[in-house]
Amino acid sequence: MTSALHFLVVANVTRTNLNSWRAQRHGDPLPGSLDFLVQEAQALESAAIDGVFLTDTLFFGDRGTWPYRVTDDFDPFTLAAALAMATNRIGLVVTGSTTFEAPYTLARQVLSLDHVSAGRAGWNIVTTWAAEAADNFRADGLPEHDERYRQAQEAVDVIRALWDSLEDDAVVADHARGVFTDPAKIHVADHHGTYYDVRGPLGARRSRQGRPVLFQAGSSGAGVAFAARNAEVVFTMQGDASAGAAFRDRVRSEAHAAGRTSAPLVTPQLSFVLGSTDEEAERTDEYIGGLFVPELQIAKLQEVDIDLEGLHPDAPMPALPESTQKNQSALQRYRQIAQTPGMTVGAFLARTASGFGTRVVGTPERLADLIEEWHSVGAADGFVLAPNLPGQAAVFAQEVLPILRERGLFRHDYEGETLREHFGLEYPEHPAAGR
Numbered sequence: 441m442t443s444a445l446h447f448l449v450v451a452n453v454t455r456t457n458l459n460s461w462r463a464q465r466h467g468d469p470l471p472g473s474l475d476f477l478v479q480e481a482q483a484l485e486s487a488a489i490d491g492v493f494l495t496d497t498l499f500f501g502d503r504g505t506w507p508y509r510v511t512d513d514f515d516p517f518t519l520a521a522a523l524a525m526a527t528n529r530i531g532l533v534v535t536g537s538t539t540f541e542a543p544y545t546l547a548r549q550v551l552s553l554d555h556v557s558a559g560r561a562g563w564n565i566v567t568t569w570a571a572e573a574a575d576n577f578r579a580d581g582l583p584e585h586d587e588r589y590r591q592a593q594e595a596v597d598v599i600r601a602l603w604d605s606l607e608d609d610a611v612v613a614d615h616a617r618g619v620f621t622d623p624a625k626i627h628v629a630d631h632h633g634t635y636y637d638v639r640g641p642l643g644a645r646r647s648r649q650g651r652p653v654l655f656q657a658g659s660s661g662a663g664v665a666f667a668a669r670n671a672e673v674v675f676t677m678q679g680d681a682s683a684g685a686a687f688r689d690r691v692r693s694e695a696h697a698a699g700r701t702s703a704p705l706v707t708p709q710l711s712f713v714l715g716s717t718d719e720e721a722e723r724t725d726e727y728i729g730g731l732f733v734p735e736l737q738i739a740k741l742q743e744v745d746i747d748l749e750g751l752h753p754d755a756p757m758p759a760l761p762e763s764t765q766k767n768q769s770a771l772q773r774y775r776q777i778a779q780t781p782g783m784t785v786g787a788f789l790a791r792t793a794s795g796f797g798t799r800v801v802g803t804p805e806r807l808a809d810l811i812e813e814w815h816s817v818g819a820a821d822g823f824v825l826a827p828n829l830p831g832q833a834a835v836f837a838q839e840v841l842p843i844l845r846e847r848g849l850f851r852h853d854y855e856g857e858t859l860r861e862h863f864g865l866e867y868p869e870h871p872a873a874g875r
């Protein structure tokens with residue numbers, strides 16, 4: 441029996457709330473530092489959380505945000521390898537961009553992490569939405585939105601083929617003959633497509649979980665189609681449970697139409713501020729509000745073409761752009777938040793500074809109730825937790841998980857060894873198996 445619910449946690453709190461490093465307490469590691477991530481991963485592992493998630497955008501934010509950001513923009517694969525050595529069971533989900541990284545490199549990095557961690561790696565497939573990221577890789581800018589997904593599809597096809605370079609029993613390690621691998625069981629991708637020419641093979645066997653677990657977050661038409669075809673776990677941002685249920689239905693029916701036998705799991709993003717009473721949680725939220733720097737948020741919103749520069753905080757929200765070539769899903773969520781009755785520029789900046797997914801401020805019971813409700817109406821197979829303050833992920837583990845366990849919704853301990861087993865996903869047989 442696999443756990444009814446699954447949780448990933450954005451390990452680096454300074455990614456979900458850029459101001460959160462200001463809450464560092466004397467003697468605690470700087471939020472976002474390697475020491476912080478190790479502490480976080482170990483605490484979450486002791487609560488049997490499915491995995492930690494390392495986000496990555498491949499650029500250091502809009503220029504206006506630079507003074508306010510923690511300089512912790514490290515390569516997620518390197519961090520995850522360090523975390524693999526500091527933990528034993530928790531999954532490690534890294535972000536890698538198909539728009540800017542070569543499939544051979546990505547395939548090799550993710551599979552290496554899967555081996556280093558003994559089958560705990562997941563890959564968050566991103567197409568990257570920021571023009572500033574493109575400026576770090578090429579002179580001709582960001583490819584158009586749907587084109588990025590076409591390229592991603594070809595990249596994923598190549599990467600899967602590279603991961604299957606060796607059949608499960610390819611290694612014979614025959615000391616007498618000096619033969620390590622049976623050449624009949626080594627496959628070359630020999631791929632020649634629109635975007636890539638990749639021969640292969642990859643000189644590494646499949647991992648303990650067969651292949652790394654594939655995660656993806658697309659909410660546009662092209663994004664959902666891609667997720668339905670490829671993802672094993674889908675990230676999303678949804679405003680409420682009924683929108684979440686409609687989204688999950690859509691992903692599942694598109695996956696079914698694409699010929700998949702098992703539908704991907706859907707895990708919406710959820711941020712929260714917990715307190716032992718609602719009042720205490722609200723006080724903590726006010727404290728978070730006090731850490732907020734308006735100039736930083738104005739600059740950050742430029743990243744999705746929202747320009748609030750020079751507007752008075754008490755002014756009503758202006759109309760926002762209807763679409764962007766950048767992150768369409770983020771813009772749509774911002775548009776929903778902007779349409780809240782009475783929303784002013786200042787309130788909008790403060791609200792969006794701590795994420796734009798669903799957000800709960802209240803007691804552990806209140807958060808557990810929301811989680812149960814989303815699960816029971818078919819909106820979520822689990823959540824990507826995006827804590828807003830250092831220490832809040834640990835409070836979630838200590839206070840919310842016991843309630844969910846009591847309700848039979850979350851495991852007491854890990855029931856498997858690999859990330860795939862934590863999520864209850866099938867072992868992917870090698871395409872040559874049974875032939």
Ligand SMILES: Cc1cc2nc3c(=O)[nH]c(=O)nc-3n(C[C@H](O)[C@H](O)[C@H](O)COP(=O)(O)O)c2cc1C
Pocket residue numbers: 494495496497535564565566567568569657658659660661662663664675676677709766767768769770824
């Ligand atoms: C929970 C979650 C995590 C994400 N993490 C990243 C990330 O680390 N790097 C990135 O470039 N995009 C990230 N994204 C953005 C998605 O990859 C994607 O660009 C976004 O959902 C827009 O997709 P769409 O244009 O198909 O709507 C994330 C989205 C969600 C919901």
